[in-house]
Amino acid sequence: MCTTCGCGAGQTLIGGHALKQRKAGGQKMQYRTPDHSAHEHDHVHEHTHNSIDFGTGPAGAHAPGMTQARMVKIERDILSKNDSYANENRGYLAAHGIFALNLVSSPGSGKTTLLVKTIVALNNELKLAVIEGDQQTDNDAARIRATGASALQINTGKGCHLDAYMVGRAMEQMKLEDDSLLLIENVGNLVCPASFDLGEAHKVAILSVTEGEDKPLKYPDMFRASDLMLLNKCDLLPYLTFDANLAIENARRVNPNIQVIRISATSGEGMEEWLTWIKAGCQKAVAGRMGGA
Amino acid sequence: MHEMSLAEGIVQLVEDTVRADGCSKVKAVWLEIGQLAAVEKEALRFCFDAVTRDTVAEGARLEIIETPGQGWCMKCEGNVPVTALYEACPVCGSYQIQVTGGSEMRVKELEVE
Numbered sequence: 035m036c037t038t039c040g041c042g043a044g045q046t047l048i049g050g051h052a053l054k055q056r057k058a059g060g061q062k063m064q065y066r067t068p069d070h071s072a073h074e075h076d077h078v079h080e081h082t083h084n085s086i087d088f089g090t091g092p093a094g095a096h097a098p099g100m101t102q103a104r105m106v107k108i109e110r111d112i113l114s115k116n117d118s119y120a121n122e123n124r125g126y127l128a129a130h131g132i133f134a135l136n137l138v139s140s141p142g143s144g145k146t147t148l149l150v151k152t153i154v155a156l157n158n159e160l161k162l163a164v165i166e167g168d169q170q171t172d173n174d175a176a177r178i179r180a181t182g183a184s185a186l187q188i189n190t191g192k193g194c195h196l197d198a199y200m201v202g203r204a205m206e207q208m209k210l211e212d213d214s215l216l217l218i219e220n221v222g223n224l225v226c227p228a229s230f231d232l233g234e235a236h237k238v239a240i241l242s243v244t245e246g247e248d249k250p251l252k253y254p255d256m257f258r259a260s261d262l263m264l265l266n267k268c269d270l271l272p273y274l275t276f277d278a279n280l281a282i283e284n285a286r287r288v289n290p291n292i293q294v295i296r297i298s299a300t301s302g303e304g305m306e307e308w309l310t311w312i313k314a315g316c317q318k319a320v321a322g323r324m325g326g327a
Numbered sequence: 328m329h330e331m332s333l334a335e336g337i338v339q340l341v342e343d344t345v346r347a348d349g350c351s352k353v354k355a356v357w358l359e360i361g362q363l364a365a366v367e368k369e370a371l372r373f374c375f376d377a378v379t380r381d382t383v384a385e386g387a388r389l390e391i392i393e394t395p396g397q398g399w400c401m402k403c404e405g406n407v408p409v410t411a412l413y414e415a416c417p418v419c420g421s422y423q424i425q426v427t428g429g430s431e432m433r434v435k436e437l438e439v440e
Contacts, residue, residue: 195332
């Protein structure tokens with residue numbers, strides 16, 4: 035929609051197809067101004083076109099020196115539209131016993147590799163599906179599909195994050211199975227996805243040891259919004275000066291409640307703990323559906 | 328640049344309000360943005376101007392009220408000011424702070440005609 039940076043629905047693709055317009059976003063509205071009121075009607079005009087009627091304002095009158103300007107209270111969150119789509123998604127997921135995770139990180143943290151290993155390890159135990167978010171290309175979804183799992187790619191165009199509307203439409207298209215696991219890999223970006231609730235159970239931040247220990251301090255919003263941090267590529271620690279304890283301490287500075295798992299998709303370190311964490315979440319989602327039914 | 332999405336969210340709320348209210352012009356939009364809300368105000372202004380083009384809010388003034396960051400320090404058991412998420416409690420130096428205010432992003436009111 036925006037010609038300046040390209041953000042918005044115009045360039046968003048789900049599985050290669052254009053995202054249909056949002057319910058409320060796309061409509062153009064026609065507004066009447068006092069000197070140009072509805073000209074389309076077919077009764078006889080009693081006013082001339084160049085007249086200015088001061089009585090058409092909301093107050094229905096005009097006092098000299100006073101404009102018709104007034105204040106209208108709104109008091110609504112800017113993200114309330116996104117949040118209402120997120121709540122729809124959350125309701126759907128809960129009703130179907132689906133455990134959804136929103137995986138966030140910077141580009142190159144090893145998210146997709148970790149995801150592939152996770153899927154391979156869980157494929158026989160759990161029904162699972164993946165939503166991939168990237169600005170362009172179908173590469174990541176293709177990597178996931180190579181494992182046999184079902185994956186749908188959302189291309190955000192120039193958009194820097196997934197939002198709840200995109201994920202809702204992707205969920206509709208995928209026809210998720212009951213009592214399954216949904217992994218949503220967000221656009222590689224440690225800033226923007228923090229603010230956008232997708233309806234997931236948890237945000238999981240992935241930080242790799244080839245990045246800086248101070249990343250949680252540099253991008254505090256993301257680590258604040260996440261419930262779990264995976265410290266990835268831990269097999270490389272012997273070759274780096276990266277201080278893992280300091281990185282974890284920094285994450286806890288911005289979010290005292292964040293859980294941390296040291297992991298390596300390559301060596302398999304920490305994988306068991308991560309898989310156990312996922313399975314516990316899935317069991318809880320299934321129990322929630324049974325309880326709610 | 329999630330400010331572009333935020334600006335679109337603002338325009339949606341403005342359009343909803345205008346539709347319900349029946350007014351013809353939006354002169355100003357008042358926002359309340361918390362200090363800890365991860366919003367770059369100048370970027371938001373830029374995006375607001377871009378996305379309001381050809382809408383009822385075109386040319387509207389954007390007024391931003393910044394609300395201070397606040398937290399509850401678990402060690403001090405008291406309210407403390409928080410200027411950034413990674414900061415320690417200014418009283419005791421602990422990082423065990425629960426943010427209680429300053430993360431809001433709200434459209435407060437509109438000045439319409």
